[in-house]
Every structure is written in C-alpha cells, then in structure tokens.
Amino acid sequence: DAGVIQSPRHEVTEMGQEVTLRCKPISGHNSLFWYRQTMMRGLELLIYFNNNVPIDDSGMPEDRFSAKMPNASFSTLKIQPSEPRDSAVYFCASSVTGGDGYTFGSGTRLTVV
Amino acid sequence: QKEVEQNSGPLSVPEGAIASLNCTYSDRGSQSFFWYRQYSGKSPELIMFIYSNGDKEDGRFTAQLNKASQYVSLLIRDSQPSDSATYLCAVNDNDMRFGAGTRLTVKP
Numbered sequence: 001d002a003g004v005i006q007s008p009r010h011e012v013t014e015m016g017q018e019v020t021l022r023c024k025p026i027s028g029h030n031s032l033f034w035y036r037q038t039m040m041r042g043l044e045l046l047i048y049f050n051n052n053v054p055i056d057d058s059g060m061p062e063d064r065f066s067a068k069m070p071n072a073s074f075s076t077l078k079i080q081p082s083e084p085r086d087s088a089v090y091f092c093a094s095s096v097t098g099g100d101g102y103t104f105g106s107g108t109r110l111t112v113v
Numbered sequence: 114q115k116e117v118e119q120n121s122g123p124l125s126v127p128e129g130a131i132a133s134l135n136c137t138y139s140d141r142g143s144q145s146f147f148w149y150r151q152y153s154g155k156s157p158e159l160i161m162f163i164y165s166n167g168d169k170e171d172g173r174f175t176a177q178l179n180k181a182s183q184y185v186s187l188l189i190r191d192s193q194p195s196d197s198a199t200y201l202c203a204v205n206d207n208d209m210r211f212g213a214g215t216r217l218t219v220k221p
Contacts, residue, residue: 033208043157043201043211056208091156101147101159102209 004105006092012111018080021108024073025094033102034067034077035091043091049075050097082112117204119212128221132189136202136212139183145205146178148187151214152198161187192219 005024013019025032033048047057049069057067064083069075079086089109093102116139126132138146145164149157163169163176163185175188189196199214 042213045208045210048208100162101149101205104156104158107156 006105023092029094117212123216147203149201
C-alpha cells in the first residue's frame with residue numbers, strides 16, 4: 001500500500017489567494033482526519049470524516065477553512081482567502097474506525113506570504 | 114476541551130540509558146492511548162498503543178498506563194541516537210487528541 005498520499009508537499013502562496021490541499025487515504029480506511037501543526041500550538045485536529053461524512057469540524061479555525069470528502073478515496077481542505085497566520089504543516093491521516101491508531105501522510109507545508 | 118499534557122523537554126539521555134517520557138490526560142473516561150514518534154520534518158508514526166492498565170512491551174519500548182492516575186508513560190530501554198525525535202502522546206475518544214510532544218535527544 002502506498003500509504004496516505006498528500007499533495008502538494010510544499011505550497012507558497014500570497015495572502016488572499018485560495019489554497020487547496022489534497023489527500024488520498026489508505027484503501028479500506030473509512031475515517032479521515034485533517035490536522036494542522038505549528039510550533040506554538042502543536043498538532044491540532046481540524047475536522048474528521050467517517051464514511052465520507054463530516055463528523056466534527058469544531059477545530060476548523062474559521063469560515064475561511066472548508067473541507068470535503070466527495071468519495072472514499074479523496075478529500076480536500078480549502079483555505080479562502082489565505083492569511084499569513086495559516087502558515088503551518090497540514091497533515092491528513094486515515095484509519096479504520098475503532099482501529100489501532102492513525103496513519104499520517106507526509107504533510108503539506110504551507111507558507112502564506 | 115479534552116487535554117493531553119506532556120513535559121515539553123528537551124530530555125537528554127546518554128546512549129544506552131533508559132528514556133522515560135510521561136503524559137497525563139484530563140478525561141477520566143478515555144480508553145485508548147497512543148505514542149507516536151516524529152522525526153524533524155517528518156510525519157508522526159505510531160510506535161505503541163495501550164488500552165489496559167499495566168505495562169505493554171514491544172522490543173525496547175514499554176508503554177505504561179494507570180487509568181486511576183490518568184497517566185501514561187513510555188520507556189525506551191538501551192536508547193540509541195536514532196531514537197532522537199519528538200514523542201507525541203495521544204488519547205483517542207472518537208478522535209485523536211495529541212499532547213505538545215517531548216523532544217528527546219540521545220547523546221552518543
């Protein structure tokens with residue numbers, strides 16, 4: 001298995017631009033999670049899906065952030081408009097619901113200038 | 114908000130020593146506990162999970178859980194320089210919440 005695949009690996013964008021991060025979970029995993037990691041706040045859960053349905057989006061910082069999971073093999077996290085404070089590493093992780101731990105993707109390092 | 118607390122470190126131990134990493138959690142009803150290792154610039158990787166009170170051993174790693182004290186620990190025996198990383202404690206209650214991590218340095 002190729003693991004959780006995220007794209008792009010790095011993204012540099014100007015303030016005000018739209019950013020879309022992509023994730024392909026491990027085949028057969030039915031739970032998908034989006035995390036953001038910064039030095040100041042550590043690893044924060046933004047939103048998670050079970051069977052493609054958003055379950056808890058209480059971690060999404062504000063309306064500029066949105067996430068979708070149109071099918072079992074693809075999810076997006078969109079920031080519009082982006083701001084410098086959104087600069088962070090964004091991780092996608094997947095698991096079998098109730099399983100033993102999550103598998104993380106390699107992350108997307110986002111820099112908003 | 115459920116909380117997971119870790120000493121941020123850094124923790125420095127000599128090669129061959131035992132490294133002890135500690136974690137406390139706020140929700141007494143939590144049932145599943147995990148330790149992840151994260152090398153600099155890399156993603157977290159699962160190294161241990163524990164669900165029952167007591168010890169669980171896997172090679173050089175031992176996870177310890179005390180639900181009455183809401184305390185989880187990770188012991189690394191015969192520490193190696195390759196163990197130098199940040200160790201993240203996590204508690205899973207429908208979703209996984211992480212501590213801030215403890216940076217471990219193993220000096221040759």
